[in-house]
Amino acid sequence: MTSPARELLDLPPFGLSQAEKRARLLPMLRTLTTHHAERCAPYRHVLDGVFGGADRLRIERIEDVPFLPVTLFKTHTLASVPDAEVVKVLTSSGTTGQQPSRIVLDAETASVQAAVLVKVAQHFLGRERLPMVILDHAGVVRDRRSYSARGAGILGMAQFGHRPFYALRDDMSLDEEGLRAYLTWAAGRPVLIFGFTFMIWQYLVQALERGGRRLDLAGGVLVHSGGWKKLQEAAVDPGTFRDRVAAVTGIERVINFYGMVEQVGGVYFENPKHHLQAPIYSEIIVRDPVTLAPLPDGEAGLVQVLSCLPTSYPGHSLLTEDLGVIRGVDPEGTGMGGRSFEILGRVPKAELRGCSDTFVAHA
């Protein structure tokens, strides 16, 4: 099946107002729900067991689209295509000790995923590839048969860089000498820096602060992703993070990135107001953690992510384990349409167990 997201590829990734976007997405999400119900038995069983029956669904607005908990991909391999059509299986490491999620992609889903990532990233970074510093060691992508979720994230971003430089040694120490040589090669062009949030903090910011040194990366842009848990424990909030990055590197543009391996096409970058912005291919809903009813803007709850991309597996509507809050719609002054939101952290495991057990029992 052709991914419905193809219809949107010629539009700017934030070029629809919230109302226009929802009108485009609703029929696509309906089509995807039917498509997966017909081709993926465990998905159909969940619709029958939890959502009142696959044949009796009434999807009148996006909030009515049934959802799966992301954790279901850890216990089940959910596919809507025959094995022979699978070109790639994505796995997430998740939290240590947990089973990884397994996400199956066919050629269509993989190709639209790549296109959407490029569209969204180009909005922030431009079409030209910038010199790029990756805050990790090269070993993380060396073994192509078994690279981790961290490696996969790096490879996804590395295509936006020109001759990427891995700035950490195998022992995670900062290769300052190599980095300075790379910056000399870059010769004043703006540099893209990418890394996981806690690694940027620990191995770049703190390492430089400890040595009382700084790097001249003024004019560059830092893209970071990954949880805030370790930084929250150290009482570092996003504003502090940005200030301290600027102090040791001169970088004024710091962009947080949110996404998960379980939902291709759900790529969320921070808008200029430092809120994550949903592009035209996806929507965010916040739900009450107990009743699962949708919550009004400004109220914190469980984040549901929707995407019109995935045709090879039923990942178009997922309930995450993240707590978040909708901050605005078509935020003024950003030139971007759609909802903006913030991620507040993870929901404690125990609170979710009852909910996910219900789904697992039916799938």
Place this chain on the structure above:
Amino acid sequence: MNDEKLRECFSRSLGIPAGRVSDDLAYNSIKEWDSVGHMALVAELEGAFDVMFDTDDILGMSTVARAREILGRYGVSFDAA
């Protein structure tokens, strides 16, 4: 001659024999040409032909024939095709 160079780039970066590099060889159709192989290929082509692709080129480089087309836009000619 550039055709030969193109084939060598594919062969070297993906680690496959030059004989397997045909015009219709496609991204994700063999295990060697996955996303990791693709980044190695991009670096190899940029070095060999002294060009710098933009992100659309990297996304569009889905077959050997497409790679030739894209290189053509950067002034690389393939007359012996």
